[in-house]
Amino acid sequence: EAGVVQSPRYKIIEKKQPVAFWCNPISGHNTLYWYRQNLGQGPELLIRYENEEAVDDSQLPKDRFSAERLKGVDSTLKIQPAELGDSAVYLCASSLEGPPSYEQYFGPGTRLTVT
Amino acid sequence: AQTVTQSQPEMSVQEAETVTLSCTYDTSESDYYLFWYKQPPSRQMILVIRQEAYKQQNATENRFSVNFQKAAKSFSLKISDSQLGDAAMYFCAYRLGGSQGNLIFGKGTKLSVKP
Numbered sequence: 001e002a003g004v005v006q007s008p009r010y011k012i013i014e015k016k017q018p019v020a021f022w023c024n025p026i027s028g029h030n031t032l033y034w035y036r037q038n039l040g041q042g043p044e045l046l047i048r049y050e051n052e053e054a055v056d057d058s059q060l061p062k063d064r065f066s067a068e069r070l071k072g073v074d075s076t077l078k079i080q081p082a083e084l085g086d087s088a089v090y091l092c093a094s095s096l097e098g099p100p101s102y103e104q105y106f107g108p109g110t111r112l113t114v115t
Numbered sequence: 116a117q118t119v120t121q122s123q124p125e126m127s128v129q130e131a132e133t134v135t136l137s138c139t140y141d142t143s144e145s146d147y148y149l150f151w152y153k154q155p156p157s158r159q160m161i162l163v164i165r166q167e168a169y170k171q172q173n174a175t176e177n178r179f180s181v182n183f184q185k186a187a188k189s190f191s192l193k194i195s196d197s198q199l200g201d202a203a204m205y206f207c208a209y210r211l212g213g214s215q216g217n218l219i220f221g222k223g224t225k226l227s228v229k230p
Contacts, residue, residue: 033217033218040222040223041222041223042119042206042208042220042221042222042223043160043206043218043220044220045217045218048217056217089158091158091160093160102148102210102216103162103165104162104218105162106152106159106160106161107159108157108158108159109158109159111158
């Protein structure tokens with residue numbers, strides 16, 4: 001079974017430039033998450049999708065961040081324009097919601113550096 | 116709001132020895148799950164072990180076991196017979212039960228294994 005796929009693995013951009021990250025979840029997983037992990041910190045949720053619907057985007061900075069999950073499969077997270085403080089690892093995870101554990105499977109992440 | 120605290124930024128263990136990583140959490144809920152994730156330098160978060168709050172028995176997965184003290188809100192991870200491949204960041208995480216819960220992570224503990 002293929003895991004969660006993310007691309008690119010690394011991205012370096014100048015501030016004020018746009019950037020996009022792509023995620024393909026595990027086949028059949030209806031829930032998809034985007035997390036941001038700052039250096040030396042644990043991941044923090046940005047947005048959670050159940051199928052095509054964004055059910056929790058309370059932590060997404062909506063002035064510059066946007067996300068979409070068309071057809072309830074893969075997803076794109078965009079930042080426009082990027083700021084220096086956006087440098088972080090962006091992790092995507094997916095799960096098949098339900099007991100017993102709601103286990104989330106993570107992708108390898110995209111390391112973003114904004115210069 | 117739920118919080119997760121890992122008070123040990125770094126830990127070190129000799130190969131083949133045992134090490135315990137600490138985690139405390141704060142919640143007023145009774146239905147929740149607790150997890151330990153491992154994040155090696157490759158950045159891929161890997162689930163190590165999970166514990167359902169309603170279960171009194173401590174979870175065990177091969178060399179990994181937990182000490183779940185519900186009243187004290189403590190959830191420590193014990194790694195027995197440590198191996199060089201265990202070296203990584205370890206994150207404790209909390210998830211509210213039901214379909215609305217999101218993972219809340221601690222700041223992590225960096226584990227080094229000495230040969």
